[in-house]
Amino acid sequence: xxxxxxxxxxxxxxxxxxxxxxxxxxxxxxxxxxxxxxxxxxxxxxxxxxxxxxxxxxxxxxxxxxxxxxxxxxxxxxxxxxxxxxxxxxxxxxxxxxxxxxxxxxxxxxxxxxxxxxxxxxxxxxxxxxxxxxxxxxxxxxxxxxxxxxxxxxxxxxxxxxxxxxxxxxxxxxxxxxxxxxxxxxxxxxxxxx
Amino acid sequence: xxxxxxxxxxxxxxxxxxxxxxxxxxxxxxxxxxxxxxxxxxxxxxxxxxxxxxxxxxxxxxxxxxxxxxxxxxxxxxxxxxxxxxxxxxxxxxxxxxxxxxxxxxxxxxxxxxxxxxxxxxxxxxxxxxxxxxxxxxxxxxxxxxxxxxxxxxxxxxxxxxxxxxxxxxxxxxxxxxxxxxxxxxxxxxxxxx
Numbered sequence: 001x002x003x004x005x006x007x008x009x010x011x012x013x014x015x016x017x018x019x020x021x022x023x024x025x026x027x028x029x030x031x032x033x034x035x036x037x038x039x040x041x042x043x044x045x046x047x048x049x050x051x052x053x054x055x056x057x058x059x060x061x062x063x064x065x066x067x068x069x070x071x072x073x074x075x076x077x078x079x080x081x082x083x084x085x086x087x088x089x090x091x092x093x094x095x096x097x098x099x100x101x102x103x104x105x106x107x108x109x110x111x112x113x114x115x116x117x118x119x120x121x122x123x124x125x126x127x128x129x130x131x132x133x134x135x136x137x138x139x140x141x142x143x144x145x146x147x148x149x150x151x152x153x154x155x156x157x158x159x160x161x162x163x164x165x166x167x168x169x170x171x172x173x174x175x176x177x178x179x180x181x182x183x184x185x186x187x188x189x190x191x192x193x194x
Numbered sequence: 195x196x197x198x199x200x201x202x203x204x205x206x207x208x209x210x211x212x213x214x215x216x217x218x219x220x221x222x223x224x225x226x227x228x229x230x231x232x233x234x235x236x237x238x239x240x241x242x243x244x245x246x247x248x249x250x251x252x253x254x255x256x257x258x259x260x261x262x263x264x265x266x267x268x269x270x271x272x273x274x275x276x277x278x279x280x281x282x283x284x285x286x287x288x289x290x291x292x293x294x295x296x297x298x299x300x301x302x303x304x305x306x307x308x309x310x311x312x313x314x315x316x317x318x319x320x321x322x323x324x325x326x327x328x329x330x331x332x333x334x335x336x337x338x339x340x341x342x343x344x345x346x347x348x349x350x351x352x353x354x355x356x357x358x359x360x361x362x363x364x365x366x367x368x369x370x371x372x373x374x375x376x377x378x379x380x381x382x383x384x385x386x387x388x
Contacts, residue, residue: 021312022218022311024216024218105314113311113365117216117308117311117365117368121214121299127371130369131369134366134369157381161359161378161379163362163366164362164366166362168358168365169362171362172357174315175310175314175321176325176328177314181354184351184354184355184358185355185358188355191385
């Protein structure tokens with residue numbers, strides 16, 4: 001087995017556990033058991049332990065979701081139609097199985113909103129990593145709006161509003177087991193951007 | 195000490211721990227230690243253990259927040275102005291100390307969004323309790339809109355959208371340590387309701 005395989009297995013196991021149980025309830029021993037990795041290798045790759053592992057999973061999710069949002073937004077030129085369509089695509093992911101990386105509750109990425117709510121008051125490093133993820137996603141909407149002719153100030157405000165609406169829809173959809181929050185949020189986008 | 199005092203102390207201790215560590219990471223032994231209650235009394239009042247305690251804290255928060263939203267909305271007759279003002283009042287609570295019950299991160303109530311994200315996929319009883327809280331809060335906005343002359347269907351859709359926006363603003367504000375998400379969401383309300 002290659003060294004990189006071991007590191008990947010540790011990150012994959014941590015991702016599953018953070019996603020199913022959250023940050024606080026996940027222990028390093030469980031991550032070792034799930035990943036089937038020797039204890040020494042966990043400390044070799046992640047000398048800072050659980051926090052460093054969580055930062056890694058947050059950053060991987062941040063990059064994956066950023067890429068996904070940008071690909072969605074690139075499909076349609078008009079910003080209102082493009083952002084509306086992007087949110088409608090998220091609606092389809094409410095019912096997707098958790099072994100698919102795009103699924104709302106996928107165990108192949110972490111929920112930034114869960115880790116953010118768990119750590120915002122207690123762990124500055126993780127809070128800042130989650131904030132950075134939200135900022136990067138928000139900025140994808142802002143850039144699309146600027147390309148579509150909005151001035152920077154207006155585009156930044158709307159980027160923040162859209163990102164907030166999406167995070168809210170994620171929580172409401174998961175809790176209600178329904179895609180309706182995404183569907184209804186999507187319909188408001190052309191009104192907000194008019 | 196009266197019996198009710200013991201029960202209250204158990205609920206208060208559970209609320210603090212669920213709020214600081216989340217549902218999964220909180221153990222019954224910690225709740226006992228924090229509440230200074232005898233082990234027998236915890237099982238006497240909450241024979242179903244941690245889940246029953248969490249349901250109690252979720253329901254208490256649901257009622258408190260419902261009352262708060264309705265009081266805010268009653269201050270102004272016009273629905274758009276009233277809902278905008280209600281969200282602006284939430285902005286002030288981003289920086290409020292956690293020992294105040296209204297504070298965004300108060301330890302005197304639980305975060306429904308945190309418990310919802312923790313349990314939506316793994317605990318149907320808690321998921322449904324969180325869903326019920328969101329529904330009751332959403333319905334407060336819907337009722338205000340109906341009183342203001344909106345038809346029921348439109349009012350229900352907007353209630354869901356507003357509740358989603360508020361939940362998103364809560365997450366973004368906590369993570370960014372900023373009241374800006376609430377401020378900007380509030381400004382969109384008159385546009386959505388026009």
